[in-house]
Amino acid sequence: MPGAKRIIGVVWESVRRWFDPRELRSVGDPPDYRFSLANERTFLAWLRTGLALVGGGLAVAQFLPPLPLRHLREAIAVALLLLGGVVAVRAVDHWARTERAIRLGEELPASRFPAVLALVVGLGALLLVVAVLAGGVGSR
Amino acid sequence: MTGDPGLQPERTRLAWRRTLLALTVVTALTVRQALGGGGVGAALAGAAVAGWAATLTSCWGRATGSGPVRTGSRTMPVVALAAAGAATLGALSVLTRLW
Numbered sequence: 001m002p003g004a005k006r007i008i009g010v011v012w013e014s015v016r017r018w019f020d021p022r023e024l025r026s027v028g029d030p031p032d033y034r035f036s037l038a039n040e041r042t043f044l045a046w047l048r049t050g051l052a053l054v055g056g057g058l059a060v061a062q063f064l065p066p067l068p069l070r071h072l073r074e075a076i077a078v079a080l081l082l083l084g085g086v087v088a089v090r091a092v093d094h095w096a097r098t099e100r101a102i103r104l105g106e107e108l109p110a111s112r113f114p115a116v117l118a119l120v121v122g123l124g125a126l127l128l129v130v131a132v133l134a135g136g137v138g139s140r
Numbered sequence: 141m142t143g144d145p146g147l148q149p150e151r152t153r154l155a156w157r158r159t160l161l162a163l164t165v166v167t168a169l170t171v172r173q174a175l176g177g178g179g180v181g182a183a184l185a186g187a188a189v190a191g192w193a194a195t196l197t198s199c200w201g202r203a204t205g206s207g208p209v210r211t212g213s214r215t216m217p218v219v220a221l222a223a224a225g226a227a228t229l230g231a232l233s234v235l236t237r238l239w
Contacts (some may be wrong), residue, residue, distance in 0.1 A: 018217035037152045043216060044155040047223055051162040054227045058169035061234045074238060078231050085227030092220035 015061075018096050028103030039098050046091035053084030068135070087117065156203040160196060163222060167192040170230045177236035179180065184236070188229045197223040 015087030017023060060073060067073045090113055097109045167188050174185035199215050200206075 015217075016219045018220075019214055021213055023153070034148045040216070041152055043220075044152075044159045047220060048159050048162050050223050050227075051159070051166050054223065054230060055166050055169055057227075057234075058166065058173055058230050061230075061237075062169065062173055071238065074234050079186045081227045081231040081234070085224040085231075087221045088223035089226065092217050095216055122187050 014093060014096075015031050018092050024096065024099055024103075027100055028105065029101045033101050036099065039095060039102065042098075043091050043095035046094070047088055050084045050087035050091060053087060055084075057081035057084060083117075083120065153203060153205050156199060159219065160199060160203055161194065163195065163219070163226070166223070166226050166230075170226055170233060172238075173230060174233040177233055180236050181233060184229050184233050188226060191222055191225050191229075195219055 057077045060080060061077035064073050092115070094109065094111060100106075101108050170188045171185045174188065175180040177184065195218060198218050202213075202215050
C-alpha cells in the first residue's frame with residue numbers, strides 16, 4: 001500500500017525532526033531568544049491542557065460511580081485520555097513548526113486544532129448536561 | 141540585548157515547573173489506576189514511574205535554570221512524549237481493569 005507507506009514516512013520524518021535539535025538550529029537565523037521562550041511557554045501551556053485532559057480521564061475512571069450504561073464510564077475515561085495524548089503530540093509538532101517559521105522569518109503556521117478541540121470539548125459538555133438532566137428526571 | 145533580561149527566562153522556568161508538577165499528579169493517578177489491575181497493572185505502574193523519573197531528570201535543567209537557554213532542545217519532544225505515554229498507560233490501565 002503506497003498510501004500507508006507515505007503516511008508512515010511523513011510521521012517518521014516528523015518524529016525525527018522533533019528529536020533532532022541540530023536540524024532545527026540549522027535553518028534560518030537564530031531569533032531573539034524571547035521569541036523562542038514565548039514559543040516554549042505556549043508549548044508548555046498546551047501540554048498542561050493535554051495533561052489536564054489525561055488527569056480528567058483518570059479521575060473519571062477512579063472517582064465516578066459506575067454509570068447506568070455498561071462501560072460508559074470507561075469509554076468516557078479512554079476518550080479523554082486519548083484526546084489528552086493527541087493534544088500533547090500536536091503541541092510538540094506545532095512548537096517545532098512555529099520555531100522553524102520564526103527562524104526563517106515566515107508567517108507562523110495556522111492551525112484549526114484549537115477550534116476543533118473547543119468544539120469537541122463543548123459537544124462533550126453538552127452531551128453530559130443532557131445525560132445529567134435525563135438521569136435526574138428518570139430517577140424521580 | 142533586551143530590556144527585560146530576567147523576566148522571560150524566569151517565566152519560562154516557572155512554566156516548566158507547573159508542567160512537571162502536572163505530570164507528577166497525572167503519574168500518581170496513573171499508578172493508582174494501574175495498581176488495581178494485577179500483574180499487568182503492576183508492570184504498567186512501573187513503566188509510568190520510570191517514564192516520569194526519566195522525564196524529570198532530563199527536564200530538570202529547564203525547570204531550575206541550570207540548563208542553557210537555546211532553541212531546538214530535545215526536552216520539548218521528551219516531555220510531550222511523556223504526557224502522551226502517560227495517556228497511553230492510563231488508557232491501558234483502564235482497559236486491563238475491564239478484563
